[in-house]
Amino acid sequence: MKIVIVAVGSRGDVAPLTGLAVRLRAEGHDVAIATQQPFEKLVRGCGLEFRLIPGDMRAGLTSAGTGIKAAVDLAAAVAADIGAGILQATEGADVLLLQRMALAHGHLVAQARGIRAVPVELCPSLPTEEFVLPSMLGLSGSLGRWGNRALAGAELRLPTPFDGALKDFARSLGLRPAGLGAIRRRIISGTGPVLHGYSPALSPRPADWRRGAEVVGNWWPVAEPGWQPSPELTAFLAGGPPPVYVGFGSMVGERLPELVLRAVRRAGVRAVVQRGWAELSVDSDDVLTVDEVPHGWLFPRMAALVHHCGAGTTAAGVRAGKPVVGTPLLVDQPFWARTVLRAGVSPGWQPLRELTAEGLGDLISAAVTEPAYLHRAGALAARVRAEDGAGRTADLIRRFSECEGVRAA
Structure with missing residues (x-):
């Protein structure tokens, strides 16, 4: 299969996916990583195909200031710009693996093209009774069984600064307009895989997650060939x-x-x-x-x-x-x-x-x-x-690729 991994964000968002990409390539897949220019050397240094998504999160992060408002404003600006880039960078793909900041646009692209889309997350992403779901607000801990679920449901129905750009992008693809909450609700209620690349030894899979939502273990960045300390x-x-x-x-x-x-x-x-x-x-x-x-x-x-x-x-x-x-x-x-x-x-x-x-x-x-x-x-x-997150992911993708449920909703 031709697999394109789509990632936007900081180095910490992109680097773990190099290890996953190398493992998928070893399994016989044709793999590319679509990301922004600051990570071109990182991707190519792993011997992987690099596909460009316009924009520079590094420049935005270092000029936007600190705090929640600055982060939300930056994410909204990114959302307004990356749709066309993701559409172009994923041309010819059979499967898209979508990191958090690329998830909504990538999901719409997959839906328009009728190809498979798999979220690849570095933190819990589906609502659960066990804890407060990580969000842009930086909330954590627990509000109790019902409170955790209620908060997640409320967040999914609140308008976001990204909705306008996402709805415009959906229209440009000939799709019904959908904001971030609607896209996430579609994924949460779907049957396709949602893969979480962190250790179950540190944060076990919640018992109330739906079938297809898995905690597979970490994806480790590929070591840079020839690197030496100063x-x-x-x-x-x-x-x-x-x-x-x-x-x-x-x-x-x-x-x-x-x-x-x-x-x-x-x-x-x-x-x-x-x-x-x-x-x-x-x-x-x-x-x-x-x-x-x-x-x-x-x-x-x-x-x-x-x-x-x-x-x-x-x-x-x-x-x-x-x-x-x-x-x-x-x-x-x-x-x-x-x-x-x-x-x-x-x-x-x-x-x-x-x-x-x-x-x-x-x-x-x-x-x-x-x-x-x-x-x-x-x-x-x-x-x-002792875990093998990339290996387990490769096995799940191979099995899920045979099911219609893996396609974008």
Whole structure:
């Protein structure tokens, strides 16, 4: 089959899908990844076909500011622009695998062409009685059995900033106009597969999900061929005890460099700070700021991890077997922060907008000095490493491709 994986977002949204794509290619499929230009090198470096979707989420994220409103405004702007690009980039496909931000447009394209469409999600995406579904609002936790379901149902019927662009795009394809909620309700009530690429050891499949909704295990990014750490990083790691990793993803406030420095000194640790899209930089003899370093290489060399709890970063940390201090901001980040806390591999978390040097320093200190966190993290890592998310996905796609139910509703 000709499979096109469609992904829009940050590196954490795109990189895990390279591992899935390589596995599908090994199974004999013709596979391409359709994404935006900043990830062309990533895709081609895996030996995969790259198809361009116009736009640059990195430029938008670094200029949009922080907070929920900025994220929603950016997502709405992206929704207005990517439809035509997805239509062109998926020409000739038999099956579309659709990541979260490309899901609605890709679903409409699949419907118009009469081809198969499979959502590939990095966090829970179907309503459940067990917990509050991760959303743009960054809600997490539980409102009880009925409250969780009621909130999910209400969100599916609320208008969104994306609806106008989606309805216009549906009309351009000769389809009945549909907003985001209508498309998601169609997927939720359908019979086709919805595949979730995270570990069931960390977040098990809810018992009340419909048939076809599966938690398959993580999809791991492909290691960049020939990558080597810089001499500065190698020397820093060799020059003292294992440091703590600090990374805040794509959206960072101006106050954080000084806050991070005070926190690591309060905890008495060294730190490696990932610059990221937001250009975070901390200067000190006991802190090294680095550019892009593969988490699969870096995290096993750390004492503990401080991060925003994005899905990909959380998965890499769990696989490395390291304690986690969460600093979530929005979308699915609070969900994963609560999840690692519940798993016993985190001493706690602070929302990014409420972060203090004292609070962060104390959490870091607990993570590196209390052996129970490291012990539980190691046990969880062993379970996660034993999973084969890409292999299970390939098997499910092979089986689902024989059923009419896999087609876009």
